Amino acid sequence: MREIEKIEALRRWRKSLPADCTVALVPTMGHFHRGHLSLMQRARGENDLLVVSIFVNPIQFDDERDYHRYPRDQRRDLELARQEGVDVVFAPDNSDLYPEGYCSYVQVEGMTDCLCGASRPGHFRGVTTVVSKLFNVVRPGRAYFGKKDYQQYLVIQRMTRDLSFDTEVVGCPTVREADGLAMSSRNQHLSAGQRESALALYRALKRGRAMVEEGSRDPEEIEIAMRQVVGEHTEVEIDYLQARDAGDLSRPKRLRRCVLLAGAIYVSSTRLIDNIVVQVGEPQEGV
Ligand code: AMP
Numbered sequence: 001m002r003e004i005e006k007i008e009a010l011r012r013w014r015k016s017l018p019a020d021c022t023v024a025l026v027p028t029m030g031h032f033h034r035g036h037l038s039l040m041q042r043a044r045g046e047n048d049l050l051v052v053s054i055f056v057n058p059i060q061f062d063d064e065r066d067y068h069r070y071p072r073d074q075r076r077d078l079e080l081a082r083q084e085g086v087d088v089v090f091a092p093d094n095s096d097l098y099p100e101g102y103c104s105y106v107q108v109e110g111m112t113d114c115l116c117g118a119s120r121p122g123h124f125r126g127v128t129t130v131v132s133k134l135f136n137v138v139r140p141g142r143a144y145f146g147k148k149d150y151q152q153y154l155v156i157q158r159m160t161r162d163l164s165f166d167t168e169v170v171g172c173p174t175v176r177e178a179d180g181l182a183m184s185s186r187n188q189h190l191s192a193g194q195r196e197s198a199l200a201l202y203r204a205l206k207r208g209r210a211m212v213e214e215g216s217r218d219p220e221e222i223e224i225a226m227r228q229v230v231g232e233h234t235e236v237e238i239d240y241l242q243a244r245d246a247g248d249l250s251r252p253k254r255l256r257r258c259v260l261l262a263g264a265i266y267v268s269s270t271r272l273i274d275n276i277v278v279q280v281g282e283p284q285e286g287v
Contacts, residue, residue, distance in 0.1 A: 001082050003091065022141045023051060024144065026040055026050070027053045029054070032076070033183045035148060037080065038172060043170075044084060050086050054089060074091065112125070115244075118240070119264065135160075147171045147277070148175075180199060182274045193235070197233045200229060203230075204230045205262075207225055208222045226261070226263065236267055246260035257280060261277075
């Protein structure tokens with residue numbers, strides 16, 4: 001496994017490959033858990049070579065404290081990547097990706113205004129900018145993203161289409177702990193009691209799913225019920241809990257086709273997100 005830190009070195013490696021070699025990219029912020037590893041395993045099985053990037057991207061954090069306390073453990077990550085058969089770990093530093101005078105950004109409009117985009121201004125602009133840069137440097141045939149970050153997956157898919165990147169965006173299922181808690185690097189900030197409270201989010205989403213499956217199509221009614229579930233837990237503050245169209249993130253009066261139930265909560269100062277997609281009509285492309 002190669003460890004590459006510089007864009008120029010990564011470009012040289014990329015140019016040395018035969019044209020018919022398929023290269024996959026799994027972009028991450030490191031501190032690997034089984035969610036990250038599942039993306040690597042899928043990518044490993046579908047491509048000749050696998051690049052995993054590790055970069056805690058400062059421009060996607062709307063809160064500087066959150067950036068500084070984001071967990072990092074590169075040595076452990078490198079070991080896990082090696083075990084997964086990763087070919088290249090690309091771990092650039094800030095000054096290589098954002099040299100002095102940096103002033104160019106990529107922005108997907110519309111679908112970034114709601115959900116996490118509404119509560120984290122500038123977050124998706126930071127994500128789409130760094131992912132564009134990674135696509136330009138790695139030139140992957142396929143890039144793998146977790147549906148745990150469902151809005152991010154849709155936004156990247158749209159960006160890739162709109163900007164004609166020659167990359168297929170592959171969405172992978174959310175990996176959960178045995179009790180249902182979605183795996184996240186941020187879970188490590190939780191005490192045992194907070195971890196229990198964090199489960200309220202998944203419980204609420206499951207309540208929403210049950211309602212959709214029983215025929216409810218009114219987003220407001222579903223949101224009220226989901227909020228009630230979280231409201232039973234004292235340590236939890238709701239950022240948002242919403243029912244939307246899973247194809248374009250719109251919020252119709254009556255839900256149809258494919259429904260996204262998505263939520264973000266704070267457990268003390270730790271922000272956690274999760275979602276469930278429920279199919280209620282004909283399957284949609286790209287969902
Ligand atoms: P992050 O390091 O949090 O930026 O995540 C890197 C990639 O892993 C993103 O595409 C995430 O959506 C994905 N990911 C994070 N957590 C999970 C999970 N529990 N299940 C599946 N994918 C995940």
